[in-house]
Amino acid sequence: xxxLLLFLVCLMLQVTLLAQDSKPATDANAVTDSQPTASTKxxxxxxxxxxPKDWYWGWAQFDITPPHNEVDPNxxxxxxxxxxxxxxxxxxxxxxxISGTVELRPFGRTLLRRVNFFYDPTFLxxxxxxxxxxxxxxSPIGMEYxxxxxxxxxxxxxxxxxxxxxxxxxxxRDQPLGPxxxxxxxxxxxxxxxxxxxxxxxxxxxxY
Numbered sequence: 419x420x421x422l423l424l425f426l427v428c429l430m431l432q433v434t435l436l437a438q439d440s441k442p443a444t445d446a447n448a449v450t451d452s453q454p455t456a457s458t459k460x461x462x463x464x465x466x467x468x469x470p471k472d473w474y475w476g477w478a479q480f481d482i483t484p485p486h487n488e489v490d491p492n493x494x495x496x497x498x499x500x501x502x503x504x505x506x507x508x509x510x511x512x513x514x515x516i517s518g519t520v521e522l523r524p525f526g527r528t529l530l531r532r533v534n535f536f537y538d539p540t541f542l543x544x545x546x547x548x549x550x551x552x553x554x555x556x557s558p559i560g561m562e563y564x565x566x567x568x569x570x571x572x573x574x575x576x577x578x579x580x581x582x583x584x585x586x587x588x589x590x591r592d593q594p595l596g597p598x599x600x601x602x603x604x605x606x607x608x609x610x611x612x613x614x615x616x617x618x619x620x621x622x623x624x625x626y
Contacts, residue, residue, distance in 0.1 A: 465526030473526070478518040485552040488512055491542055491559060491585060491604050498598035499550030506547055507596035510559045513544035521568075532570040539563040558588040562605050574617040582609050 465471070483489055489512035490496070498508040517540040525531045540562045545555035566580040585604025 465531070467525065467527045469524055470526030470531075473523050474520070475523075476518060476520040478516070481515040481517070483513055483515075485546075486548075488544060488546045488548070488552075489515060489542060491562065493559075493585070493587070493591070493600055493602075493604055494547075494595060495598040495600055496548055499547045501596055501598045504547065504551045506550070506598060508598035509545050509547050509551060510542075510591050510595065511544055511546040511548065512542040512559055513546060513554060514542070514556065516541040516543075534568045534570075535566075536568060537563065537565045557590075559591050560585045560587040560604065562586075568615070571614075576615040576617070578613045578615055580611045580613065582606055582611075584608050 491510060491512065493510045494508035498506050501508065518538070520537045522535045523531065523533070524535075525533060542559040542562070543556045544559060545551070545553050545557040562585045564580055564582040566578055568576050568578045570576055584602055584607070587602065587604075
């Protein structure tokens, strides 16, 4: 029993010594790896000029709104039910939304790699009238969207130029819709803007 104990103690000492000997080598490798060399240049320099591997990014989302919580794209007056009841022409209140963002960074080198192009569409579907008609119809209403250009700045700032056209209406909604019709402007109307965006924090990785 004493010999077995002595053997285990000697074995643990050897393992400890090996661990101590291997640690400086690991640190040395870490230091060596951290030094820039001709073969380990920053990723930006190793990217292709056009369409690098991370040249696009985005997300897509589907939303459904329960009755009495319909999306109002500001095409019809809230009292549209007073103009024909359930048969009112102005029934462009949404039940479903499909939205998303697409960001493109087609350049991998030079100062152009700081430039990105973005597109943010939102598609609306539904046939509802507040306090009057609630359906699960997929009748298309239109697409509200914005697009523009962003330029990365130091300190995680970004300069952005954004264009927002009028809502693009679909099918039967692409015309005046009776006395409750508010006009073609839709949400936010038409505008162009210059802005500064500040990024902060670190996004937590999900399951993607």
